Amino acid sequence: MRRLLRLFGASPLITAGGAVALLIVLVALVAPLLAPFPGDAGSATNPVAALQAPSLHHLFGTDQVGRDVFSRVLYGARVSPLIALLVLVIACVVGVPLGVVAGYFGGVADEGIMRVTDIFLAFPSLLLSLAFAAVLPPSLTSLTIAIAITWWPWYARLIRGQAASVAGRPYVESCRALGIPTWRILLRHVLPNSVTPLIVQVSLDFGGVILTASALSFLGLGAQDPTPDWGLMVAEGENYFTTQWWLVTYPGLAIMLTALAFNLLGDGLRDVLDPRRVIVR
Amino acid sequence: MIFYGTRRVALALVVVAGVVVLTFVIADVVPGDPAASWAGPHASAAQLARARQFLGLDQPLIVRIGKYFGGIVTGNWGTSIHTHRPVLSDIGVAAPTTLELVIAALILAVLAGVPLGLIAARWPGRWSDHVIRVGSVLGVSMPIFWLALILQLVFAQRLRLLPVAGQYDPNLVFTHPLVTRTQLPVIDALISGNWPMLTSTLEHLILPALVVAAYPAGVIARMTRAQVLDTVGEAHVQMVRALGFPERSVFGSFAMKLAWNPVAAVLALVFAYSLVNTFLVESIFDWPGLGSYAAAAVSTLDTPAIVGVTLFIAVIYVAANLVVDLVQAALDPRIRLR
Numbered sequence: 001m002r003r004l005l006r007l008f009g010a011s012p013l014i015t016a017g018g019a020v021a022l023l024i025v026l027v028a029l030v031a032p033l034l035a036p037f038p039g040d041a042g043s044a045t046n047p048v049a050a051l052q053a054p055s056l057h058h059l060f061g062t063d064q065v066g067r068d069v070f071s072r073v074l075y076g077a078r079v080s081p082l083i084a085l086l087v088l089v090i091a092c093v094v095g096v097p098l099g100v101v102a103g104y105f106g107g108v109a110d111e112g113i114m115r116v117t118d119i120f121l122a123f124p125s126l127l128l129s130l131a132f133a134a135v136l137p138p139s140l141t142s143l144t145i146a147i148a149i150t151w152w153p154w155y156a157r158l159i160r161g162q163a164a165s166v167a168g169r170p171y172v173e174s175c176r177a178l179g180i181p182t183w184r185i186l187l188r189h190v191l192p193n194s195v196t197p198l199i200v201q202v203s204l205d206f207g208g209v210i211l212t213a214s215a216l217s218f219l220g221l222g223a224q225d226p227t228p229d230w231g232l233m234v235a236e237g238e239n240y241f242t243t244q245w246w247l248v249t250y251p252g253l254a255i256m257l258t259a260l261a262f263n264l265l266g267d268g269l270r271d272v273l274d275p276r277r278v279i280v281r
Numbered sequence: 282m283i284f285y286g287t288r289r290v291a292l293a294l295v296v297v298a299g300v301v302v303l304t305f306v307i308a309d310v311v312p313g314d315p316a317a318s319w320a321g322p323h324a325s326a327a328q329l330a331r332a333r334q335f336l337g338l339d340q341p342l343i344v345r346i347g348k349y350f351g352g353i354v355t356g357n358w359g360t361s362i363h364t365h366r367p368v369l370s371d372i373g374v375a376a377p378t379t380l381e382l383v384i385a386a387l388i389l390a391v392l393a394g395v396p397l398g399l400i401a402a403r404w405p406g407r408w409s410d411h412v413i414r415v416g417s418v419l420g421v422s423m424p425i426f427w428l429a430l431i432l433q434l435v436f437a438q439r440l441r442l443l444p445v446a447g448q449y450d451p452n453l454v455f456t457h458p459l460v461t462r463t464q465l466p467v468i469d470a471l472i473s474g475n476w477p478m479l480t481s482t483l484e485h486l487i488l489p490a491l492v493v494a495a496y497p498a499g500v501i502a503r504m505t506r507a508q509v510l511d512t513v514g515e516a517h518v519q520m521v522r523a524l525g526f527p528e529r530s531v532f533g534s535f536a537m538k539l540a541w542n543p544v545a546a547v548l549a550l551v552f553a554y555s556l557v558n559t560f561l562v563e564s565i566f567d568w569p570g571l572g573s574y575a576a577a578a579v580s581t582l583d584t585p586a587i588v589g590v591t592l593f594i595a596v597i598y599v600a601a602n603l604v605v606d607l608v609q610a611a612l613d614p615r616i617r618l619r
Contacts, residue, residue: 252427
């Protein structure tokens with residue numbers, strides 16, 4: 001705990017990013033309590049109040065069917081951040097074991113797994129998830145699958161490097177000499193040594209996944225109306241944008257703020273835990 | 282070096298082949314019938330059958346992939362279903378337009394990113410460093426489709442400083458027609474001395490280029506800062522300092538010279554990344570490039586076009602990575618041994 005506190009003390013930016021990230025998680029948890037019009041997050045319509053400018057009653061105005069944009073933005077904290085979490089969990093569950101196997105055993109398994117990741121990493125991740133999302137029927141599940149398919153190779157590769165370097169160390173060799181079963185070596189020695197870079201990478205990727213998910217929803221390949229997804233709200237507001245600026249502005253701000261908060265947090269964590277990595281994707 | 286180079290090129294070819302198979306399989310799973318979309322809504326059963334045969338859909342997947350590979354080499358990338366033209370020539374028309382946008386964006390990104398990275402590295406830990414750092418993270422965190430809409434609203438619709446969308450003012454086509462030589466409107470206008478057209482194309486380029494530049498600018502600023510800080514600590518740069526060169530040239534000339542190599546490598550990678558980012562921006566700015574083409578292809582189940590665009594971008598991506606690796610291996614013998 002003290003180590004964690006020192007971590008936050010190390011940089012005001014991690015603190016700021018962490019605070020906003022925490023705030024977003026809290027909003028997601030208690031959205032029904034905060035939202036002035038909880039029903040508007042769903043399919044409720046109120047044509048009389050359509051397209052009203054922001055006021056004290058509707059802080060962020062209302063949309064084309066009269067739903068309160070503020071309530072929908074608050075509920076949006078439950079959509080794309082949750083998708084990002086799911087994507088990263090799936091990507092880790094698939095990528096980490098494959099990476100450990102490739103790195104620890106080497107040989108044919110290594111060549112096979114790494115060539116497959118090469119193919120996946122030959123695409124910019126947005127292009128590949130776009131292709132997958134276009135094939136699947138548009139829904140949040142398809143969106144999650146489409147992004148997760150493109151994300152696991154990064155973790156497989158990251159973990160492979162770690163596992164390969166650990167596998168050659170003398171203490172792992174002595175474990176093997178002592179007859180400790182392989183699964184135990186993997187679990188007790190190889191995995192824990194790979195966790196730090198994984199944490200850094202996952203926290204850095206959180207913002208990226210949110211951006212990808214929003215982009216796909218913006219293109220109509222993810223969330224569908226009435227889901228209060230930020231990317232979808234921007235897309236729906238685009239038609240009214242020249243006169244009703246609030247429809248696009250606020251959901252987009254929410255995307256940016258969320259991505260920024262998690263990126264600052266991940267960036268700070270990397271500085272403290274793993275200073276020598278810069279990654280582009 | 283020759284061994285390393287051959288190996289890397291061979292691996293790149295394997296990757297591209299894998300990309301083709303992968304996209305083909307993805308495109309094959311698409312629910313819907315490309316033949317129906319080719320033949321039109323009122324086609325008879327016989328017409329449909331003829332369309333299937335023409336598009337090769339009556340053959341098994343494995344045969345189609347095999348034929349496609351043969352076609353890639355001979356320049357036959359299939360026929361687009363929604364434009365009814367060869368995919369390769371469609372890409373040939375759309376790609377330069379996108380390329381112009383990405384190159385303009387990368388120029389802006391380098392012009393902003395490198396100096397900002399240098400300033401941040403010059404006084405690390407100071408307020409300027411923090412501000413630039415938040416700025417660079419902000420660039421990377423920007424949902425660019427949203428940024429595009431906001432800039433369009435503020436600068437084009439409200440302030441009326443810049444045009445809303447398109448590549449140039451359509452009225453100029455009558456008074457100052459553009460002579461197409463390179464498919465890049467800005468270059469075409471420049472080499473034919475068409476000044477009104479040049480001004481118009483540049484005005485239309487500013488907003489989309491700014492939007493696409495957000496991400497690479499952030500990455501470049503950050504990379505420059507990290508690299509310059511790295512090299513400034515090294516002995517030979519300390520030596521330059523000890524010799525009494527002013528701080529300005531220690532950073533600007535000596536440290537930056539060493540930092541260029543990794544910064545250029547990152548540039549090659551963000552180039553391919555930005556190519557895909559234009560997919561989100563082109564429809565907003567009515568920019569007739571690859572992104573608009575791909576969007577139309579996706580909505581019409583145009584398999585040959587989807588596979589073609591994906592292949593094209595994957596080839597560029599793989600080639601960019603390959604060039605970076607080869608250049609760095611040529612400069613640094615240690616890499617070849619890995």
